[in-house]
Amino acid sequence: MALRYMPGFGNDFETEALDGALPQGQNSPQDCAYGLYAEQLSGSPFTAPRGTNERSWLYRIRPSVRHTARFSPEDRPHWKTAPCLDDHSLALGQLRWDPVPPPEERTDFLSGIRTMTTAGDVMTQAGMASHVYVFNADMENDYAFNADGELLLVPETGAIRVFTEMGIMDVEPSEICIVPRGMMFKVSKLGPGEFRRGYVCENYGAKFTLPERGPIGANCLANPRDFKTPVAAYEDKETPARVHVKWCGRFFVTEIGHSPLDVVAWHGNYTPYKYDLKTFSPVGAILFDHPDPSIFTVLTAPSGEAGTANVDFVIFPPRWLVAEHTFRPPWYHRNIMSEFMGLIYGRYDAKEEGFVPGGMSLHNMMLPHGPDTMAFGKASTEALKPVKLDDTMAFMFETRFPQQLTRFAAELETLQDDYTDCWAGLERRFDGTPEGR
Numbered sequence: 353m354a355l356r357y358m359p360g361f362g363n364d365f366e367t368e369a370l371d372g373a374l375p376q377g378q379n380s381p382q383d384c385a386y387g388l389y390a391e392q393l394s395g396s397p398f399t400a401p402r403g404t405n406e407r408s409w410l411y412r413i414r415p416s417v418r419h420t421a422r423f424s425p426e427d428r429p430h431w432k433t434a435p436c437l438d439d440h441s442l443a444l445g446q447l448r449w450d451p452v453p454p455p456e457e458r459t460d461f462l463s464g465i466r467t468m469t470t471a472g473d474v475m476t477q478a479g480m481a482s483h484v485y486v487f488n489a490d491m492e493n494d495y496a497f498n499a500d501g502e503l504l505l506v507p508e509t510g511a512i513r514v515f516t517e518m519g520i521m522d523v524e525p526s527e528i529c530i531v532p533r534g535m536m537f538k539v540s541k542l543g544p545g546e547f548r549r550g551y552v553c554e555n556y557g558a559k560f561t562l563p564e565r566g567p568i569g570a571n572c573l574a575n576p577r578d579f580k581t582p583v584a585a586y587e588d589k590e591t592p593a594r595v596h597v598k599w600c601g602r603f604f605v606t607e608i609g610h611s612p613l614d615v616v617a618w619h620g621n622y623t624p625y626k627y628d629l630k631t632f633s634p635v636g637a638i639l640f641d642h643p644d645p646s647i648f649t650v651l652t653a654p655s656g657e658a659g660t661a662n663v664d665f666v667i668f669p670p671r672w673l674v675a676e677h678t679f680r681p682p683w684y685h686r687n688i689m690s691e692f693m694g695l696i697y698g699r700y701d702a703k704e705e706g707f708v709p710g711g712m713s714l715h716n717m718m719l720p721h722g723p724d725t726m727a728f729g730k731a732s733t734e735a736l737k738p739v740k741l742d743d744t745m746a747f748m749f750e751t752r753f754p755q756q757l758t759r760f761a762a763e764l765e766t767l768q769d770d771y772t773d774c775w776a777g778l779e780r781r782f783d784g785t786p787e788g789r
Contacts, residue, residue, distance in 0.1 A: 355522055357580035357626070361562055367519070368411075368617035369584040379409045388616055389415040393517075395532055395559065395622035406559070408620025410517065413588060419536070419595060419612035423604040426596060428462070432758050433500060433601030434470035434479045434556070440762035446721055447757070450766035451508075451710030452484050454547040460489045461512075461539035462496055462596055465552065468761040469692055469714060471753035472662070474500050474556045474601055478655070479753050480663045482692040483552040484712070490540035493593045495612050500598050501556040503531045504651070504665060506747060508696050508710050509549040511542040514624070517615045519582025521626045525550075525696055526745055528650075528665075529626040530560060536595065536612045537624075549710055551694045553749045557662035560651040568635055574650045578631040581623045587611035629696075629745060634671045640678050645748075660752050661689075668700065668746040674738045681731050684722030690755045691715045691748050698744030702727050706774060713771075714761075717754050725777030 358365050368374040373388060375381050380390045388411040395406035432438065452466060464487035472479010480501070505514065511524040516537040523529045524542075531537050541548055562574060589611040597604045627650070635647055645666060653663040673680045681702045693700075693713045700707050704726035707713065715721040723731065761767075782788070 355520055356583045357521075358583060359577050359580060361576035361579040361625070362621060363581070364619070364621045365581055365623060366619035367584040369586055370616055373411055373617035374619060375411070384411055386616065388412060391415050393534065393620075393622055395534070406620075406622040408518065408618050408622040410615045411617040413586070413614035413616065414610065416612065419608055420597075420606045421608055423597065423606045426603040426605040428465075428603045430466045430760055431483070431598070431603070432467035432470055432481065432760075433474050434472045434481060434756070436467075436470040436756055436758065438757070438759035438762070440757065440759040442757060442762035444716070444719075446713070446715055446719055446772055448707065448713040448768045448771040449711055449761070449764055450708060450768065451549065452486050452764070452766060454486055454549070455488055458489045459487045460491045460494060461485055461487045462491065462494065463487070466760050467758045468712060469755035469757055471690065471751050471755045472556060477501075477556050478662060479556050480653075480749065480751050481554040481556075482749050482755065483554060484549070485552055486547060486549045487539075488541075488547040491538035492540075493591055494596060495536050495538050495593060496596045496598075497534055497536045498531075498554070498598045499534050500600065501554045502533045502559055504553040504555065504560065505529050505531070505550060506552070506694065506696065507548065507550040508694070509547065510545040512548055512550070513540045513542045515540070515585070515587075515613055516582070516624045517613055518618055518623055519585045521580075521582050521624060523626055526630055527626055527628050529624065531624050532559070532622055535624065538613070551712075551747075551749075553663060553665065555653050555663050557653050557655060560653050560663075560665065563649045563652045563664075572633040572635050573647075574627065574632055579625050579627050581625045584615060584617050586616050587613040629667055629669060632667060632669055634669060636671060636673075637675045637678070640675050642675055642678065642680070645682060655752060662751065664689075664748070664750040666748040666750055668744065670740070670742045670744055672738055672740050676736060678736070679731055680736075680739075681723045681727055684720060686718050686720050687715070688717055689750045689752055690717045691750050692755060693746060693748045696745040696747065700744065700746045701741055703774070704730070706768065706771070714755060714757070724774035728778060
């Protein structure tokens with residue numbers, strides 16, 4: 353049976369899995385229906401302005417104080433947290449990797465996370481981390497929550513099911529989902545296929561929101577109605593279970609005797625949600641040149657400085673190229689932002705070869721990058737008729753902070769040692785004579 357969702361971004365929702373489970377007219381009745389417990393989950397300080405104040409009221413089989421017992425430290429050596437200055441010998445440079453290979457042993461989502469970069473400082477709730485996940489086993493009686501930040505999941509190979517306290521999301525490649533900070537969840541495979549692979553942005557700072565459209569106006573880019581929040585769903589399961597917690601970069605586990613995904617009804621605006629990237633309506637130049645890639649921002653996590661993102665999630669979807677007398681691919685540039693890039697499917701227009709689905713690249717702050725030699729040659733000479741870029745979906749996790757490379761990323765066998773050779777053919781073309789104008 354297809355799952356149901358509620359549309360809208362940042363809405364105040366209400367939903368119940370059992371009729372009458374949700375109190376009306378108040379949040380905390382003396383005696384909740386069905387013997388449920390009332391509990392608030394706050395994603396912002398109580399006194400945050402109304403426009404940024406986030407909280408949800410949950411009506412659950414057990415309060416969450418029963419979903420943790422005594423904690424024990426847990427070792428997850430591949431999941432790193434900023435500040436992280438791993439010891440490795442790889443020098444500074446523009447970097448690119450082929451996909452991370454699937455695991456040979458049984459690996460679930462949590463065990464399959466591998467950190468590529470970290471930025472900022474989790475203790476000050478600033479910055480982010482870029483991860484990949486590769487797993488082949490479901491989280492059956494294992495549950496997780498991350499107190500360090502919200503998680504943006506970007507599947508690349510195979511669909512996943514994300515079961516949160518507040519409902520279930522089925523997420524396919526070309527879709528994304530957000531699991532808010534501090535929310536319990538588990539991840540499983542969905543559909544055929546032996547393994548699942550994708551990307552994760554762990555956002556330590558202010559939560560993701562929609563970027564301002566400015567002169568674009570009220571429509572296009574990511575429209576609020578296309579974001580989908582799950583309806584209430586719960587597990588009433590009395591079996592031994594483990595809850596894994598990430599807190600200030602450390603990991604802990606606690607053992608309980610039941611599922612913590614026991615929310616029967618809820619209302620509020622602090623919620624998980626999913627989004628289909630194919631519904632993004634790109635805006636671009638229709639005469640000459642083209643705007644900055646920020647025009648492709650789906651979600652942004654703001655920092656304390658206006659116009660400067662803690663993290664931007666940017667995509668490069670199918671679109672028409674029509675500009676006249678214009679070099680159409682992204683131009684060569686150096687940037688104060690640091691860009692971690694991945695490819696979900698197809699081909700990225702600035703790289704003719706070497707950047708494949710499941711692959712990654714890192715162009716850190718102020719390091720030059722741009723089209724490879726083949727892409728430059730093609731774009732400089734082709735007839736400028738309207739062209740449809742189709743069957744493509746690339747993305748960036750972009751941050752104001754420098755992204756520090758982990759030892760795992762530096763020593764990953766899929767690192768392309770010859771990546772910078774893609775620009776080696778960009779020879780001197782200068783002709784200072786009048787004929788060269």
